[in-house]
Amino acid sequence: MSDNPIREKLAELKELAQAARIDLAREIGELEKKLDLSLTPESEAWRRVELARHPERPTTLDYARAIFDDFMELHGDRSFADDPAMVGGIALLAGRPVTFFGHQKGKNMKDNLKRNFGMAHPEGYRKALRLARQAEKFGRPVLSFIDTPGAFPGVSAEERGISQAIAATMKGFSELTVPVIVTVLGEGGSGGAIGIGIGDVVLIMENGFYSVISPEGCASILLRDPSKARHSASLLKLIPEYLLEFKVVDRIIPEPAGGAHKDPAGAAVSLKAAIITALEDLSKKNVEALLAERHAKFLSLGTFQEQEPQRKSLLQRLRDFF
């Protein structure tokens, strides 16, 4: 948050006051008040939403070019088509073969029409699952990158079974015997995001968000007022700090000041380091531990109350079921 102009000004003033030994307490107090206001959850949540959707924000392929020694894109789901909104392939990460895939947004209108604004069709999810199973066969770790407003909601997606594709992909990922690292790069939009969101470690970029519904959708459906998107962004608690608290993500990856688009190379360095660290940890685990922990991670999500808690014993007996 060093990009906040008020905070910068404040630091300057404090330095100045100390150096010149003059009393600026009143000015500093006023600025601090302004700062508090500028950081109410509402504007902070919305700031992240806007940064996550920034048209110049690095995309999956941008990061692929930056973090891999080399990579090759693979196409098609082998049953219907290739989905340009979901890219994927084989890559070398610090000399080690990995499989990667992720939603792909465009940088301009023409590009976005081709990429369908990062909204994948069923064939996109089936491609991701195909690549993940291929990775399993050759013992390659899987890197999944989330950056989508949501899965494509139109008739073409319904008739090819978008619901089935997402469900089958989630289930498929939960049984992969290789490490799976999920990173939310920008927008983590609803079912389209969780479709490729099951893994051993879930990372999120500092200015990414992950939500059950877009702030606009929540505003028009629950608040019955589409103009309240900012307000619903804060109600949904969709920013990384809350996600960490809810155990939905495991780590927040810091971004350069002002957001990843200000310094894509810097953002890629942080991302690469976080992925390599996570991979090193996961590589130490045997397959049984890897799967048991992945299952327990997702089976324990949620909050509720009951008179006689039984969850613990259920989760302890888990290992026998899988």
Added chain:
Amino acid sequence: MIEFGKQKGWIRYLTEHPVRRKRDERLFIDEKHSCPSCQRPLTAEEMERSLYTCPHCTHHFRLTAWERIRYTADEGVFQEFSADMETVNPLGFPDYEEKLAGTMQKTGLKEAVVTGLCKVGGREVVLAVMDFRFIGGSMGSVVGEKVMRAMLVGAEKRLPVIVFTASGGARMQEGILSLMQMAKTAVATLALERRRCPYFVVLTDPTTAGVLASFAMLGDVILAEPGALMRFAGARVVAGTIREKVPENFPLSAFHLDRGFVDAVVPRQKLKTTLSFLLGTHPVQQGSKS
């Protein structure tokens, strides 16, 4: 088969199912003593005898969870699981607690799904039944947890699991945690797979979004009631994101049958015999993994 034209396919379904469903269709019968779909006269006794389907136009009315259990389970004991589990308000979402309290009072339910152990066609099974009246049958933490537990009990006792779905999707008031219930329930189906327990899903009107795109689409056999709405994205979401106009009652079960996403569309009167047949063709497996 339907033609693959961009629009032709669904237009035919619309002419087959011209009814725009009403939220209060059951009230409609009580007040007007006629079917909201075909307008012909109906009485309460007739409805009960026909399992709440219209004897004239076969329109299937939505059932409450306990009605469904009564029509599905053999007479005898229904041993409910986690009956006292209640929702908390994890995000501190405004008005959510009031809404929950009001819905509980209105429906007599604690949450949008009832799970338990009972017999169907003489065979012991785990049953999970959703109720659309409870905040649109939406899946929050409690629904996810109860469905997951039902599956884990099925896996542990090596019993078949039957799920009746009816849901508008994830519960928005629980934010990201409700989205995570999709992952949780999908992972839980794996336990049934590893233990080779049969898992049957019956899609009822309506099953959409987060529930359809998770455990509902993962059954070994997926049945659907006639005329049940099943879709990933609601009309409002579609209109808001891509400005494509999708009719409110599209697509229905027949569409998914044609497209290959459900195994059979089964009228309510035949559901119990169909489930009994399926249970009979899936004897208990011994000596599977673990």
